[in-house]
Amino acid sequence: MSITVRVPAKVNVQLAVGAPRPDGYHDLANVFLAVGLYDTVTATPAEGLRLTVTGPDAAQVPLDGSNLAARAALALAERAGRTADVHLHIAKDIPVAGGMAGGSADAAAALVACDALWGLDTPHEVLLSICADLGSDVPFSLVGEAALGTGRGERLQPLEVGGTFHWVFAAADCGLSTPAVYREYDRLCEGREVPAPTASPELLAALREGDPHALAAAVGNDLQAAALSLHPALAATLAAGTGAGALAALVSGSGPTTAFLAEDAPAAARIAEALTASGTCRSARVAASPAPGATVVGQDPDRDTVAARGADQR
Ligand SMILES: C[C@@](CO)(OP(=O)(O)O)[C@H](O)COP(=O)(O)OP(=O)(O)OC[C@H]1O[C@@H](n2ccc(N)nc2=O)[C@H](O)[C@@H]1O
Ligand SMILES: Nc1ncnc2c1ncn2[C@@H]1O[C@H](COP(=O)(O)OP(=O)(O)O)[C@@H](O)[C@H]1O
Structure with a gap:
């Protein structure tokens, strides 16, 4: 069994930044718009947590515990009282460290993929709160489309968009x-x-x-x-x-x-x-x-190892 989730990049059409807060963050009025450049994350059962990445910027993506997709899987597993026995494969098309929230996107995608793979059916509000703990931009990657982010950007209010x-x-x-x-x-x-x-x-x-x-x-x-x-x-x-x-x-x-x-x-x-x-x-x-947030785009009941490995896989 494997689950594949597609997740968009973002652009900030308005990013108003306040003074630094005592916790080191800044209050924002952050108008997020999801754009149709996507990473996909495929989750497959494995022994322990394993991570692979393909794509033009794959070499810049950390494969250790700092990877946001791995952190998302661990956070969800901990909440569910289980181990994160999963292979996450990231097919990366969003520029890395580019201000397009690629790492946040992978975190949101990994959460949705693991939630489906493990049959948890975690309530949306709980997924949003795990996202906010992972990073200020992660909740938006989950919901996509357009939203106003306040606080450090994690408190979202959906926005209407009247065209492409x-x-x-x-x-x-x-x-x-x-x-x-x-x-x-x-x-x-x-x-x-x-x-x-x-x-x-x-x-x-x-x-x-x-x-x-x-x-x-x-x-x-x-x-x-x-x-x-x-x-x-x-x-x-x-x-x-x-x-x-x-x-x-x-x-x-x-x-x-x-x-x-x-x-x-x-x-x-x-x-x-x-x-x-x-x-x-x-x-x-x-x-x-706009573009939709993290969405399941594939479920393969027969797949127990991740195939489709590009030459640049790490
Ligand atoms: C600037 C924005 C605009 O959407 O994204 P990028 O353009 O980098 O993708 C975000 O505010 C980035 O969000 P994200 O990358 O999730 O940041 P976090 O992991 O929460 O925080 C990383 C660091 O950024 C700073 N930070 C982040 C958010 C915020 N409201 N105030 C801050 O000062 C802090 O120094 C914090 O330690
Ligand atoms: N899954 C991931 N994909 C990309 N970068 C990641 C990931 N997990 C952690 N990172 C780290 O996050 C940093 C910021 O990357 P990214 O989210 O792509 O950019 P930005 O925060 O500018 O939108 C990278 O330099 C990298 O070290």
């Missing part, structure tokens, strides 16, 4: 550490009063109406200046996308992936081509949003 948005994502040739970007944000804010973060009414209306021009006028990322300060070359990528006709160009979350909003699918294809030709990024890909 077309994006281009440019991967950078390095990663950025999320805590380092928040630290740089604090440094850049030193000596300034940081207002409490609030969601922009114009942005929420643009999402509701499915209007890319209105969304482009309202997007904002308070971490962008910090990401650019740590990785100044991103400015050239943003300029290349704007020059190619993007309606908006922004850093995705803590970066360094950059996100470009396009008028429609053909415009997105043109912008991706221009970005690739510009030499300012490692690769550029199109994706549409």
